[in-house]
Amino acid sequence: AQSVTQLGSHVSVSEGALVLLRCNYSSSVPPYLFWYVQYPNQGLQLLLKYTTGATLVKGINGFEAEFKKSETSFHLTKPSAHMSDAAEYFCAVRGNTPLVFGKGTRLSVIA
Amino acid sequence: KAGVTQTPRYLIKTRGQQVTLSCSPISGHRSVSWYQQTPGQGLQFLFEYFSETQRNKGNFPGRFSGRQFSNSRSEMNVSTLELGDSALYLCASSLGTDSSYNEQFFGPGTRLTVL
Numbered sequence: 001a002q003s004v005t006q007l008g009s010h011v012s013v014s015e016g017a018l019v020l021l022r023c024n025y026s027s028s029v030p031p032y033l034f035w036y037v038q039y040p041n042q043g044l045q046l047l048l049k050y051t052t053g054a055t056l057v058k059g060i061n062g063f064e065a066e067f068k069k070s071e072t073s074f075h076l077t078k079p080s081a082h083m084s085d086a087a088e089y090f091c092a093v094r095g096n097t098p099l100v101f102g103k104g105t106r107l108s109v110i111a
Numbered sequence: 112k113a114g115v116t117q118t119p120r121y122l123i124k125t126r127g128q129q130v131t132l133s134c135s136p137i138s139g140h141r142s143v144s145w146y147q148q149t150p151g152q153g154l155q156f157l158f159e160y161f162s163e164t165q166r167n168k169g170n171f172p173g174r175f176s177g178r179q180f181s182n183s184r185s186e187m188n189v190s191t192l193e194l195g196d197s198a199l200y201l202c203a204s205s206l207g208t209d210s211s212y213n214e215q216f217f218g219p220g221t222r223l224t225v226l
Binding site: 042045 | 146154217
C-alpha cells in the first residue's frame with residue numbers, strides 16, 4: 001500500500017524567497033512520485049515526476065524535486081518564489097495501486 | 112490538441128437524486144481515471160478505465176459507478192445523492208495501458224453541490 005504525507009497545510013513565503021514544500025511517502029514497492037499544482041477552479045497540472053533514473057528531477061516553472069529513498073522523501077523546491085506560484089500543491093505516489101495523493105499544501109506568496 | 116473536457120462544470124442536485132458526469136479524454140488517450148476532491152478527505156481515487164474495462168476501483172460505495180465507451184469517453188454516475196457527495200469530481204486521461212508510466216492529464220472538474 002502507498003501513502004503520502006505533506007508537512008504543512010499552508011506555507012507562506014516572500015516573493016523572491018526559497019520555496020520548500022515537504023512530501024514523505026510510504027510504498028511497499030518502488031514508487032513513482034509526482035507533484036501537481038492546482039490553481040483556483042482548475043484541475044491539476046503535473047509539475048514534475050520521478051519514475052526511474054536521476055533522483056533530481058526538474059519540472060516546469062522552475063520547480064525541482066529530489067527523490068531520497070533513504071529518507072522516503074520527495075520535497076519540492078524553487079529557488080525564487082513568484083506571485084504566480086500561489087496555488088495548492090499536491091504530492092502523489094503510485095506503486096502497485098492507482099495514484100494516492102497527499103492532503104495538499106497551499107502556498108501563499110507575499111509581495 | 113484539445114485537453115480533457117468535463118461536462119457539466121457545475122451542478123446542483125438535491126438529496127436522493129442521481130447525477131451523471133461526463134468526461135472526454137484527450138484524443139488518442141485510452142485510459143480515464145476519476146477522482147473526488149473534498150476539503151476534508153482531499154483527493155480520492157474513484158475508478159480507472161482502459162478500453163471500456165474497469166481496471167481499478169477505489170473504496171467508494173456502490174452508489175458510485177462508471178463506464179467507458181468505445182471512443183474512450185467516460186461517464187460516472189452517483190445514485191441516491193447524499194450531502195457528503197458534494198465535491199469537485201476530476202477526470203484524468205492518459206495514453207497507455209498503465210497510467211503509472213504515463214502522465215495523467217486532468218480536466219477542470221465538475222463541481223457537484225448536493226442540497
